[in-house]
Amino acid sequence: MDEYIVSARKYRPLNFDSVVGQLSLTTTLKNSIKSGKLAHAYLFCGPRGVGKTTCARIFAKAINCTSQSDGDACGVCESCRAFDEQRSLNIHELDAASNNTVDDIRELCKQVQIPPQTGRYKVFIIDEVHMLSSSAFNAFLKTLEEPPSYVVFILATTEKHKILPTILSRCQVYDFQRMTTQSTVDHLQYVAGKEGYTAEPEALALIAEKADGGMRDALSIFDQMVSFTAGNLTYELVCKNLNVLSTEYYFTMVEHFLKCEVEPCLLLLNEVLMKGFDAGNFIAGLAVHLRNLLVARDESGACLLEMSEKMKARYREQAGRVKPRFIYRAIKLCNDCDQSYRTSHNKRLQVEICLIQAAQLAEDDGDPSGRCPTKILKPIFSRLSGRRDDAAGTTTAAQKDVRPGGGVATQEANAVRPDASMTPGGGITEPSTRVSPQPMPQGSSPEKKPNLRHVTFKHFGKTQETGKVETAAEHSQQVYEVTPLTQDGLMHAWFSYCHSLPRELNADAQRMKGMQPKVTGTSTFEIAVTNPLVQRQMEEMYESIRSHMAKTLHNSELSFNIRLEEVREVQKMYNPAEELKAMMERYSPVRKLVAELSLQLE
Secondary structure, three states: OOOOOOHHHHOOOOOHHHOOOOHHHHHHHHHHHHHOOOOOEEEEEOOOOOOHHHHHHHHHHHHOOOOOEOOEOOOOOHHHHHHHOOOOOOEEEEEOOOOOOHHHHHHHHHHHOOOOOOOOOEEEEEEOHHHOOHHHHHHHHHHHHOOOOOEEEEEEEOOHHHOOHHHHOOOEEEEOOOOOHHHHHHHHHHHHHHHOOEEOHHHHHHHHHHHOOOHHHHHHHHHHHHHHHOOEEOHHHHHHHHOOOOHHHHHHHHHHHHOOOHHHHHHHHHHHHHOOOOHHHHHHHHHHHHHHHHHHOOHHHHHHOOOOHHHHHHHHHHHOOOOHHHHHHHHHHHHHHHHHHOOOOOHHHHHHHHHHHHHOHHHHOOOOOOOOOOOOOOOOOOEEEEEEOOOOOOEEEEEEEEOOOOOEEEEEOOEOOOOOEEOOOOOEEOOOOOOOOOOOOOOOOOOOOOOEEEEEEEEEEEOOOOOOEEEEEEEEEEEEEOOOOOHHHHHHHHHHHHHHOOHHHHHHHHHHHOOOOEEOOOOEEEEEEOOHHHHHHHHHOHHHHHHHHHHHHOOOOOEEEEEEOOOOOOOOOOOHHHHHHHHHHHOHHHHHHHHHHOOOOO
């Protein structure tokens, strides 16, 4: 039985042309070899498994090749054969992860002083160079900056940000790119053909996606899948072995969203969880699926889809039946759910709520089945207050809407009632529970009762179906019983109005609390202010204040006056000398006494 060699080693590139996914970088290295313009230090950095160490070995082999052509090693000369047989004395590899002390670097610097016995260059490849300690870096600085002419350093690292800036400034830096899904799939297809395996493009694309841009990881997963499938790689078998959720679940979930089916969404989630998949990973994968649908809507965005052509066609087909607005809102829901998933105590419920909301988005966009829910505009500010009973004067719990102008509107079930009325100050006043508006013949007037007054207001409402503001032709009548004013009741109603103002008018509310309205009659009171600006502001709020106070005090004839009070002159304070002088000017006996006694105040 022949010795088995893993694909990552067996199909490791031996020249620049066989390197996958780094064309611009390998072209630069080949041109520098052909022109003989070699730097004394190189830094290869990039993700794992993208060919950093491989390119370093190919570069070291090429610069020592005695019969190179086109900047690449020939593979037949003594230097190339010595390198392939791992007996070359000109190429030294050092693992900085395990040789990262000052003594290791000092030993390397001693080897630098020995010229090559065969070949032109002595190459030192230091892998994982970011693992060197700070003292080792400092010991390496001078040698790295001015090595002998026959020495070339090649440093490789996956974490460039950990390299000291003094090291970076002494090297030519080459940044390796992640492998694209297509380039990885092409190389895996090449390996499968060489080994005689059969593989579906979707299966190889899934392996490439799982490798996350690393060719070595992709080849390792490929070998694992070959052992599991006996050389016949299918998409279903690869999904099962890698424990990857099939995209079929995401396509099915979106179909349920488009049909506004809530229960199938929850059942599909339960099926996913029963297979051992995490709900957080599922919602993250659903967000990626929606993103792919958004990208697939436009042909110019096809380059952003790293998948097979068959899968791209399926995404385009489903994307053509989905509105962009639905995709935007669904992605937002999935993203919010993903962010709050880790901190949620009931993680499954968090995901289920997200799916329920997503299943209702198609209804909001205008479902042709006519199941779109009716929109009801709710108030911005709401608080609990009391509802007056006309007969007994009792109150029951009701919900009121406090408007910025100061009016108060009573609502039930957070909806504007069609028989409500709006006060001039902007508040909506609900008719009494026992008095309802009746249509009156033209030219007639309501019957007047003693101590009762009928007040009619226009109603400005919003229709529940269209949401458009309109002036209604309906009128409502409110019956208030005239209750004489008392100072205590007036102050209670005044502070009630101050507390009803919204948060935006908090400064005005605090100023009004400092005022002292006084009763001047059965249905009148007076407010004294000392500032003309405050007087003007109170006049603008007149109707709002009067409407609220009239309803609270049960006095429809209520009115008030805003009086500008003159500021009294502040009495001047005198010192003892000034006080004596003033008394002498006012009283002659005092002046005479001071003169006779020759008094003098110090």
